Amino acid sequence: MTYKHLNTQELTFIYHFWKQGTKAYLAARALRRSAETIYRVYRFLNQGKTIVQYQEHYHHQKTKCGRKSITLPKDERKYIQKQVSTLAGHQIPSLVVTSIILAVVCEPYIGYRMFKRGEFDVRQLPMKGRRHPNGYVETRGRGRTGQLGRNIDERYNDYPNYRNEFGHLEADTVQGSKHHGAVMTLVERLSKVEIILNIHHRTAECVNTHFDQWLAKIPRHLFKSITFDNGKEFAEWREIANKYDISIYFAEVGAPNQRGLNENNNGIIRRDGLKKGMDFRSLPDELIQ
Template identity: 70%
Template sequence: MRTLYRLFQRDIFNVKLLPMKGKRHPNGYVERRGKAGRLGRSIYQRYQDYPHFQHEFGHLEADTVQGKAHQGAVMTLVERLSKVELILNIQQKSAECVNKHLNQWLSQQPKHLFKSITFDNGKEFTGWKEIANKHDISTYFAEVGAPNQRGLNENNNGLIRRDGLNKSMDFRNLPNALVQQVSSRRNHIPRKSLNYKTPIEVFMENITDKQLCYF
């Protein structure tokens, strides 16, 4: 793969835009920067608690994306069934900012609309107990060094880079309008995996009157 990408960079195939850049580390490499070990219940417990989670609505994957030179951050949440991308403009990558904005966002949603959140093991998610207790939502953590366990979230993080939140930007003072624009663009693109429906269409199809009664 890396050999092919080097050929692309030399313009041998006349390809200008590539979604990925190939592996940056050899096999067996484990990312440890900003990690605190597994912070809570393992993702494997999710399989036991929700044996049909692959086909259930309401399971989120969460991560943070930083700006240039690690300046500022946004938090990304992806609903697994509909593939809806939600972006919170948290401005700083800290547990305090993550909890503040995640609390505010969940408080605006119908109660029990979301069943679970699966985080990575970044230190910004050390306040997960407050989120779980306040909103009665199950929380899980992927294994350390296994981003593939949140593959949908990781892939969408790369896509929002291309859609406007690129690595050259300082995220400390991002306009909310820009964040909403990027999120809206991603949610209105038809997906083959959704039978050519858009993520927002599938999301709304799974909102029931019963759920809205608890709002």
């Protein structure tokens, strides 16, 4: 049975009942409350204290409720912070928690809570301690574009073993400063090989032109599928799919986690050279290579 705490209005009524000398059991009957609940307030008032002090006392006691925060010994905390600093820029907090905190015999969920409470300095890590739950769908900007083609769910049906076989690409574009210029990124899921195409402009025409030129140099059917996001630059995907006989799928709108490998690699590209302040319209091919 769930216990319902006294609200401000009920406490006011109790105070007036006490002031008028009404018996506690009668006040309990009027408020449809347990007699012991009313007696507890009466005893507090009989000590010469006010109803406001009772509320303050109640809120103070309530802060002591709930599970206490779990903390690690000082030497283990020092070890974790040292490893986090060492791996800065190379691993995300999820991997840090799994590989390091488990090494000191700590449950993963405890580690995530410690990161969330700010017990470790994770500002130098790529995600800065932020972590979305599995299945997270982004709501920012949602509704401005729709599903461009076949849903990613169909990939699981067409290629049930896609996680363990070569030939499945994830693709996206990375823009320059103030949306000036872009590069196209592709990553093969099994080998983790990253390909960057210097497309100069983030338009469907530029994407198809440079993508077509690249695929023409690749043995036919080397790649089985490509998974895009729903950006308008991929709107003419059917031309590529028909010409090279490649299955093309699209992640759900607002769900970049469905192309997590590609998104993570884009972040590495940003840190390793293609900064947000750069203009991508006139990038030399040598720099991209």
